[in-house]
Amino acid sequence: MKQNLLIIDDEDLILHNLKYLLKKHALTVFTANNGKAGLNILQKNQIHCVICDIFMPDLTGVQIIKEVRAMGNMVPFVFFTAHGNHDLMLEAAKYGAFEFINKPYFESLEEIIINGLREGFERSSTSNILTKENEYQEILDMFLAALKDTNVR
Amino acid sequence: MITNYLIASPHKEWADALSVQLSNLGLSYDRAFNGKEAQALLHKNNYSITLLDLELKNHSSLEILRYIKLSKLKTVVMFYVPYAGILNEYGMTLGILKRLGIMEVLLPTMTPLAIIKKLRHWSDPNVWRHIPFDPLKREEKEKSLSDDEFTKVNIQEALELGIAAFDHYLRLAPDKYVRVVHQGEPFPVSTIQNYINAGVEYLYFYTSDRLEYINLMNELVRKMIDASPHSDDLIIKSLKSVADKYINEAYTEGIKPSLIEEGKSFCNNVYSLITKDKDLHKKLHDMEYMIPDLFSHSFLVSFYSILISKQIKWVGKKTLESIAIGGLLHDIGLMELPEELRKDSPHHLDNDQKIEWEKHPLLGAKVLQGSPFVNEQVRQIVYQHHEYIDGSGYPNSLTALKIYPLAKIVAVGDGYVNKMTELKVSPRETFKAFLLDRTNILKYEPNHLRALAQSLI
Numbered sequence: 001m002k003q004n005l006l007i008i009d010d011e012d013l014i015l016h017n018l019k020y021l022l023k024k025h026a027l028t029v030f031t032a033n034n035g036k037a038g039l040n041i042l043q044k045n046q047i048h049c050v051i052c053d054i055f056m057p058d059l060t061g062v063q064i065i066k067e068v069r070a071m072g073n074m075v076p077f078v079f080f081t082a083h084g085n086h087d088l089m090l091e092a093a094k095y096g097a098f099e100f101i102n103k104p105y106f107e108s109l110e111e112i113i114i115n116g117l118r119e120g121f122e123r124s125s126t127s128n129i130l131t132k133e134n135e136y137q138e139i140l141d142m143f144l145a146a147l148k149d150t151n152v153r
Numbered sequence: 154m155i156t157n158y159l160i161a162s163p164h165k166e167w168a169d170a171l172s173v174q175l176s177n178l179g180l181s182y183d184r185a186f187n188g189k190e191a192q193a194l195l196h197k198n199n200y201s202i203t204l205l206d207l208e209l210k211n212h213s214s215l216e217i218l219r220y221i222k223l224s225k226l227k228t229v230v231m232f233y234v235p236y237a238g239i240l241n242e243y244g245m246t247l248g249i250l251k252r253l254g255i256m257e258v259l260l261p262t263m264t265p266l267a268i269i270k271k272l273r274h275w276s277d278p279n280v281w282r283h284i285p286f287d288p289l290k291r292e293e294k295e296k297s298l299s300d301d302e303f304t305k306v307n308i309q310e311a312l313e314l315g316i317a318a319f320d321h322y323l324r325l326a327p328d329k330y331v332r333v334v335h336q337g338e339p340f341p342v343s344t345i346q347n348y349i350n351a352g353v354e355y356l357y358f359y360t361s362d363r364l365e366y367i368n369l370m371n372e373l374v375r376k377m378i379d380a381s382p383h384s385d386d387l388i389i390k391s392l393k394s395v396a397d398k399y400i401n402e403a404y405t406e407g408i409k410p411s412l413i414e415e416g417k418s419f420c421n422n423v424y425s426l427i428t429k430d431k432d433l434h435k436k437l438h439d440m441e442y443m444i445p446d447l448f449s450h451s452f453l454v455s456f457y458s459i460l461i462s463k464q465i466k467w468v469g470k471k472t473l474e475s476i477a478i479g480g481l482l483h484d485i486g487l488m489e490l491p492e493e494l495r496k497d498s499p500h501h502l503d504n505d506q507k508i509e510w511e512k513h514p515l516l517g518a519k520v521l522q523g524s525p526f527v528n529e530q531v532r533q534i535v536y537q538h539h540e541y542i543d544g545s546g547y548p549n550s551l552t553a554l555k556i557y558p559l560a561k562i563v564a565v566g567d568g569y570v571n572k573m574t575e576l577k578v579s580p581r582e583t584f585k586a587f588l589l590d591r592t593n594i595l596k597y598e599p600n601h602l603r604a605l606a607q608s609l610i
């Protein structure tokens with residue numbers, strides 16, 4: 001099951017490379033080289049994960065995530081950050097950032113994007129059968145049962 | 154001249170008599186009158202023999218013994234039993250003492266010279282060779298045992314322990330083991346040296362044996378603490394790794410030894426990584442010496458956050474590292490607050506103080522902005538470690554979907570460790586209490602609690 005990814009970055013080279021690198025993990029990889037274009041794509045398509053540069057000349061990553069949340073959209077955001085963007089990151093955190101990737105170290109990029117897409121898919125589908133109460137009871141029962149076993153041994 | 158013997162005893166007359174004879178023979182020794190002094194001396198010096206009076210107070214003899222064993226100090230331990238009834242009082246027998254690796258039990262009826270004879274015997278570096286004991290000749294044939302039940306230990310480290318607290322085996326093939334040393338006996342140095350030369354890297358022991366040993370030790374120490382009125386804790390800098398020092402066995406009882414080792418070594422690795430940053434090193438150093446409780450709390454939170462993460466599928470290696478560092482540094486912002494506010498929890502603070510205290514996540518994130526060894530993931534863990542999924546946290550009252558996933562894991566570790574420190578019970582008992590506390594149902598993700606449960610069973 002593949003999901004849709006959106007990459008927003010003002011550097012076209014990055015867009016191009018990331019799209020090439022990540023296309024095997026997504027059904028469609030959308031790209032936008034500015035915030036407005038990105039928001040446009042988000043309005044028209046079901047996106048499961050957004051990769052977004054935090055610092056861009058028109059809209060910053062913070063302004064973009066703020067808009068998206070105002071639309072009632074909880075899609076996971078993965079931010080590209082660099083040294084010097086610290087205060088923007090603390091601001092972005094208030095709107096719910098899913099992950100952070102420190103430019104130029106893209107080492108765990110793929111792992112993070114796979115997680116982001118999965119999380120985005122779970123958020124868009126409401127299949128939570130267990131209520132939280134039940135789940136806690138289940139954990140407690142499992143734990144107590146396991147303890148009994150080890151005590152007997 | 155090398156100091157050879159440590160005499161730790163509150164019985165002045167007895168120790169004086171022994172000291173006089175040692176001096177007469179030109180042998181050097183140190184004296185300690187309580188457990189704290191003994192531990193400080195053991196930390197500083199190497200002793201071939203440590204003589205522990207069973208009636209030692211303020212760090213009991215068993216606590217010192219535990220310190221010696223956990224620190225892997227190479228010293229032969231002898232116990233002085235000042236009167237026969239005391240063994241009973243502490244619920245001990247000579248058999249138990251032997252199982253704990255006590256080489257000699259000294260009685261008040263022995264003259265100083267008789268005692269010195271024993272000391273000399275055991276401090277002879279060649280004494281191991283004189284022991285009429287060749288495990289391979291005496292030993293049974295190989296056995297078919299299951300790999301699952303064994304834990305491996307580096308052969309060199311095992312050798313350094315001197316005496317085997319439990320049986321150790323050599324692994325010949327999958328599920329095939331042969332016992333090379335019995336519980337309570339010294340490791341046969343030359344035989345083991347031969348194995349090492351032959352390229353053997355590990356010895357094996359039954360995982361359950363070690364747990365049993367630790368439990369026995371813990372239980373005896375507990376009994377002794379109950380029986381003696383004062384026993385303060387003293388943080389002694391030891392030669393061990395920092396994680397060993399601050400994550401002691403009471404906090405990990407019941408967890409699989411392999412998980413414990415892995416978690417601790419992870420803590421050590423990330424600690425040495427981040428302390429390459431001079432400023433950060435200084436901050437952590439200040440924390441260790443000014444607020445040891447908070448320093449130990451930080452290691453425990455890191456340790457438990459690692460355990461939880463290990464059970465979560467989507468956590469990769471790099472992420473795990475960030476979680477470990479985030480755990481270590483989560484409360485670093487407290488060091489920016491006035492001294493009276495530097496506590497791991499805000500209980501007993503008045504309202505104004507609480508408001509100040511609750512600034513520590515932001516202060517921590519700010520402090521870490523300058524460090525090249527700390528990435529954004531770590532800063533966000535620090536910034537969000539007091540956010541709870543029901544929105545009751547701070548600084549931003551974020552709810553489930555908005556909290557940074559890694560921060561949620563460290564928040565569980567933090568909450569759990571605080572519970573353990575508060576209740577002073579075993580990790581499992583703590584978990585039960587933690588889960589039965591209904592407010593935790595609202596604050597933490599069920600998946601993370603399940604992961605914690607799994608690492609405790």
Ligand SMILES: [Fe+2]
Pocket residue numbers: 483484513538539
């Ligand atoms: Fe905290």
Ligand SMILES: [Fe+2]
Pocket residue numbers: 450454483484497567
């Ligand atoms: Fe904490």
